Structures are given as structure tokens and as C-alpha cells.
Amino acid sequence: MIRGAMIRGAMIRGAMIRGAHSRDPRLKRPLRPRRGRYSLIFARYLLFSFGPVFLGAMAFFVLLLELIDLFANLWRYLALDVSASAIARVSLLYLPTCISYALPAALLFATAYALGSLYSRNELAAVFGSGTSLAAFVSPLLLASALLSLASFFFADRVALPSFREKARYSRELLGQGQSRSNADVALIAREGRVVYRADYYDDASMVLSGLTVVERSGSGEPLARTDAVSARWDGAKWVLSRVRRFERRDDGFWVGASYGSYSEASIDEPPAAFRSQNHDVAEMSVDELAVYASFLARSGLPRAEVEAERHKRYAFSFAPLVVAFLSSALGGRFRKNVLLMSLLSSLAAATGYYVTQMVTMLMAKTGFLPAALGAWAPLCIFAVAGAALFRHART
Secondary structure (H helix, E strand, O other), X not given: OHHHHHHHHHHHHHHHHHHHOOOOOOOXXXXXXXXXXXXXXXXXXXXXXXXXXXXXXXXXXXXXXXXXXXXXXXXXXXXXXXXXXXXXXXXXXXXXXXXXXXXXXXXXXXXXXXHHHHHHOOHHHHHHHOOOOHHHHHHHHHHHHHHHHHHHHHHHHHHHHHHHHXXXXXXXXXXXXXXXXXXXXXEEEEHHHOEEEEEEEEEOOOOEEEEEEEEEEOOOOOEEEEEEEEEEEEOOOOEEEEEEEEEEEOOOOOEEEEEEEEEEOOOOOOOHHHHOOOOOOHHHOOHHHHHHHHHHHHHHOOOOHHHHHHHHHXXXXXXXXXXXXXXXXXXXXXXXXXXXXXXXXXXXXXXXXXXHHHHHHHHHHHXXXXXXHHHHHHHHHHHHHHHHHHHHOOOO
16 A cells, blocks of 8 residues: 555656646757656556456456356256266366456456556546556556467467367266267268268277278369278278279270279378268367368368368457457546446456357358458457557547
8 A cells, every 4th residue: 555655656746747847948848758767667556456456357257157157057967966076177177268268358357447446546647647648558568468368379279278178078978978089971082082982980999991982083083993992990191991892994994903902002091080070069179170170171172161260260369368458448547437347347348249249250251151261350350440449539
């Protein structure tokens, strides 16, 4: 309290000195406000005001997300007599994901509340009177938000995503919801349409294809060879076929056949992931896995809009902390009364608006109505423009 009073006193004294001597009649030009000591005091005071509120807001929003997830599945846990320790483990595994989702909302609330508190105590007037603009005053918060944006991308991809995958797997195990990557009646096109696979069954546990037929084609689509195998096993680089009957077309157009006990071909090398059941959620895939999966879909000629949109969304969402900090910097100075309530309402409203906008644009991108990149980056651009407009008309 004493330190805060001293800092506020320094703000007011600086403002009074600069207000009284902003134009000295003895000088030919106005005195420029001194920067350095007071700007450093402002930065430290703002960060000290922001830090505890940010940590409290993170705890609040993380708890809110945890409770939403818990109550969504609580009746299933109770119906299956799941132990309290198992439920606690599910919540613990979900914690990194909650932190990733809560970061933008917590930043928005903490920034708006810190600036609103300074405004309600007339301390922003002292800051502006000292010659410090709003942009300069909030620059430490924007810098901290930029660093958090960079860290949030790696945290979400390296920590939150593996934890979320484990949480989903463990939750399905508790609820008796098994998930198999094995697949039946598999058909896919590889190598830009030059190789076509057809298998009766793919066993993901042993990485074995049963009842495999491979057709090799020319660039124009004409068949060049056909290989039938009872089974095929992945050796790490290519498929090794067993009990094979192979037909090849000669240059004169006639076909010749041969039988092999074991056979392999360099062109028959589509990885096992391509044959897996595609009912897995792209939300559980990392950025690198999404890139590999999108490349496979492109080679196979299959739709990849959903995967591309999700990949762009991962990059766009990492900039959300910086954008919401910019937005809340313009909103914070507008609340003079009921600062806590108004900051909470504004943060919830802005976060809800962002997620709803993102949901709509992502749906449009996944259905092909919008390009994948546009659907993922549009919400961020919209809120950045809104923040710039509010910042332009903010008190300074």
C-alpha cells in the first residue's frame, strides 16, 4: 500500500510539473515531457497491478472450464460407478487444455480490470498528463502478451495436445467407449493417382493388410500392372506381400502373369497411417500430424478442407492473447464504475463473440464455402480491426 501510494504520488507530481511547465514563456519551444524514470515507474506499476489479477482470472476461467467438462460427463461416471480418483485424473489431464483456452479470456479481463481500476482512481489522468500516451503506457502489457502468444503455441502443441489425447483415451476407457484404428473395405489412391489400393481388412495392431489388390497405372490412367496378395505386412519402409499373383502389361499390349511366395515393390509404399480408420478427431492431432495428413489427402485426391482449416486455426489461435490484450487496452479506460463487473462482462462477451465467430467461419471453411486460411484467420482479423478502431477513439 505504501509503495502504491508513493508511485501514485510520483505520477501526480509528474503530471503537475509537466502541466504547469509544458510551455515556458522563457523558451522558444515547449518543453518535452521527460521520459525514463517516470515511464519505468508506470511500467512497473502497471505490471504489478496486472499480475495478481491475471493469475486470479486464469484460476477462475480454468476452474470454469474444468467444471463444464466435469458436469457434462458426471452422469456417465456416476452410472458406471467410476471412482473419484479416476475422475480427478481426467480433470488433471484436461488442465493444460483449460489453461490454453483460458489464457485469452484471462488476459482480456486482467487488462481491462487493471486499466479500469487506474481510471476509476483518476490515475490514468496523471499518466496522460505526464505526457505518456495510452499506447506507450500499455506497451509492457502488449509485449508480455506477444511473448505469451509465442509460448502458447508451443504449450498447446507440445503439452496441452498430448495431455488432451491421453484424457480422451482414458475417458473413453472409463466409459467403455473403445476406439479401433483397424479398417475394413479399404480403398485409396496414392502417388497422384498412379497407384490404387484395395484391401478387405487392415489390422492396425499388427499393421497387416488382408485381401490386398494393387493396381499400378500410367500418368494417363491406363493400367500397367495388377498385384493380388493374400496378405501384406509393413516392414518399416514398404509393404511385403505374401502369396502373390502379379500381372504386368508388356509393350505390345499383352498381359503376362507370375506367382510369388513373397513380393515387394518400391512403388507399393503407402504408409500404414493411410489405411487406418479415419474416424479419429483432427482436434487430437498435432500441427505436424495435420500437415502429414493433409499431404496424404492431397495425394489421394480426397477432401482436405477440414484438416487444412484446423491446421491454420492452430496458428491463428496462438495470436489470440495479443489481439485480446490490444482490444482490452482500448476497453479498460472506459469503465469508471463497477470496474470488476464491467471487466468480467466485457471479457466474457468478447471471448464468447470470438469463439462464436471462429465456430461459424471454421464451419464455412470445413464445408468449402470459405478458403481454409480465411476461415481460420478471419476471427482474429475481425477482432484486431475492432481493437484498432476502439484504440483510436480511446482516452489518451
